[in-house]
Amino acid sequence: MTYLQMNRQELEKEREKLEKEYSRIEQKHLRLDMSRGKPSPQQLDLSNPMLDCIDSKSDFRDKSGFDLRNYGILDGFAEIRELMGSLIGAAPEQVIVGGSSSLNMMYDAICRGFTHGMLGGNGPWCKEKNLKFLCPVPGYDRHFAITEFFGFEMIQVDMTPQGPDMDQVEKLVSSDPAIKGIWCVPKYSNPQGYCYSDDTVRRMARLKPAAGDFRIFWDNAYCVHHLTEEETPILNILEECEKAGNPNLVLEFASTSKLTFPGAGVAILAASKENVSWIKKQLSFQTIGCDKLNMLRHLRFFQDLDGVRAHMKRHAALLKPKFDLVVNTLHQNLDGVGIGSWTEPKGGYFITFTTPEGCAARTVDLCKQAGVVLTEAGATHPLHHDPKDNTIRLAPSYPSLQELAQAMEVFCICVRLAAVEQLLG
Ligand SMILES: Cc1ncc(COP(=O)(O)O)c(C=O)c1O
Numbered sequence: 477m478t479y480l481q482m483n484r485q486e487l488e489k490e491r492e493k494l495e496k497e498y499s500r501i502e503q504k505h506l507r508l509d510m511s512r513g514k515p516s517p518q519q520l521d522l523s524n525p526m527l528d529c530i531d532s533k534s535d536f537r538d539k540s541g542f543d544l545r546n547y548g549i550l551d552g553f554a555e556i557r558e559l560m561g562s563l564i565g566a567a568p569e570q571v572i573v574g575g576s577s578s579l580n581m582m583y584d585a586i587c588r589g590f591t592h593g594m595l596g597g598n599g600p601w602c603k604e605k606n607l608k609f610l611c612p613v614p615g616y617d618r619h620f621a622i623t624e625f626f627g628f629e630m631i632q633v634d635m636t637p638q639g640p641d642m643d644q645v646e647k648l649v650s651s652d653p654a655i656k657g658i659w660c661v662p663k664y665s666n667p668q669g670y671c672y673s674d675d676t677v678r679r680m681a682r683l684k685p686a687a688g689d690f691r692i693f694w695d696n697a698y699c700v701h702h703l704t705e706e707e708t709p710i711l712n713i714l715e716e717c718e719k720a721g722n723p724n725l726v727l728e729f730a731s732t733s734k735l736t737f738p739g740a741g742v743a744i745l746a747a748s749k750e751n752v753s754w755i756k757k758q759l760s761f762q763t764i765g766c767d768k769l770n771m772l773r774h775l776r777f778f779q780d781l782d783g784v785r786a787h788m789k790r791h792a793a794l795l796k797p798k799f800d801l802v803v804n805t806l807h808q809n810l811d812g813v814g815i816g817s818w819t820e821p822k823g824g825y826f827i828t829f830t831t832p833e834g835c836a837a838r839t840v841d842l843c844k845q846a847g848v849v850l851t852e853a854g855a856t857h858p859l860h861h862d863p864k865d866n867t868i869r870l871a872p873s874y875p876s877l878q879e880l881a882q883a884m885e886v887f888c889i890c891v892r893l894a895a896v897e898q899l900l901g
Pocket residue numbers: 513576577578579580616661666695697730731732733738739743
């Protein structure tokens with residue numbers, strides 16, 4: 477019987493039962509963290525051999541003979557641009573290899589737009605009024621934090637299993653020159669794990685923005701992060717934009733953060749040749765070049781795309797059982813109760829749980845009191861405000877399987893308790 481079918485007396489009995497289970501858990505004094513999508517220590521161990529790929533006796537030259545220990549090469553040497561471009565299907569000349577964080581490159585891209593403007597625009601964004609940015613929700617909190625920091629009004633667009641609602645996107649983008657961009661995580665999205673359909677990618681590429689300096693921020697953070705043999709392909713946005721006669725519309729980002737070491741990986745920005753040369757001109761004021769020894773380490777470790785794929789299979793072998801555990805626990809405890817739904821992604825780092833409206837914050841609080849830290853409710857929406865208060869991001873990667881099993885038991889009790897409390901008023 478679902479909770480909605482229960483009468484008041486039955487619900488009260490259910491609440492009593494759940495409260496007993498909850499106090500039993502409180503007495504365990506758990507300290508479990510499912511809040512951020514971090515690789516586990518075992519996943520990090522997979523990349524330890526990379527640290528031995530260069531040492532004091534290594535040959536530090538690239539193919540052209542350039543000594544990578546020295547200053548120079550603003551955008552990364554050719555072989556690393558080729559390897560990193562191959563992750564997302566970009567040609568080496570479309571790629572700028574940056575430091576260790578793609579988020580940093582996204583921030584810098586927005587910052588350059590703000591202070592100096594984008595190709596095709598009328599100068600710095602900071603001289604325009606009422607700047608706006610489209611934010612598909614639920615989405616990635618740190619994207620929204622960047623546009624919040626620069627003072628953009630963040631316009632929410634609904635996510636669907638095929639990607640952002642393109643009717644909404646097209647209408648907004650074509651009618652308002654104050655809209656300067658949209659955040660997209662096209663593959664195994666954060667937090668739902670959705671992959672954009674071909675139709676969505678094509679419609680994105682064919683957008684006719686009112687602003688000449690509008691950009692799609694295509695954060696392909698999970699481009700090679702499959703959990704199963706059944707990889708979900710998405711269309712190449714750079715190619716689609718080119719075909720649509722809109723080559724400069726997109727800035728694409730990716731990194732090795734969740735291939736090797738987050739914070740010590742290699743990040744890229746990929747774009748049209750025109751965008752790349754515009755950006756490189758501005759970048760030359762910022763740096764002489766990034767850490768080429770780290771790029772070399774990554775190149776020697778992976779060798780090529782096949783090397784990356786083999787490595788990602790080892791990640792998947794550690795991650796898949798965790799995703800399975802979360803999904804199976806949800807089925808076992810919540811099937812037929814009618815108080816929530818969840819995504820079952822085939823890649824990426826997150827699962828989204830949708831509670832009845834008004835129950836997400838209470839569920840997260842109950843979990844916290846019982847020693848299980850989840851991503852804060854609201855984090856998936858701009859300004860940390862989830863209007864329906866029903867979205868919870870679950871991040872299964874970091875805890876061990878045993879910890880995850882405990883955390884999910886707590887989660888299921890908390891979501892049930894929050895729902896019963898709400899029904900009883
Ligand atoms: C969608 C998305 N983009 C970017 C990042 C961070 O990338 P980086 O470590 O390259 O800055 C994350 C990390 O969780 C993410 O989920």
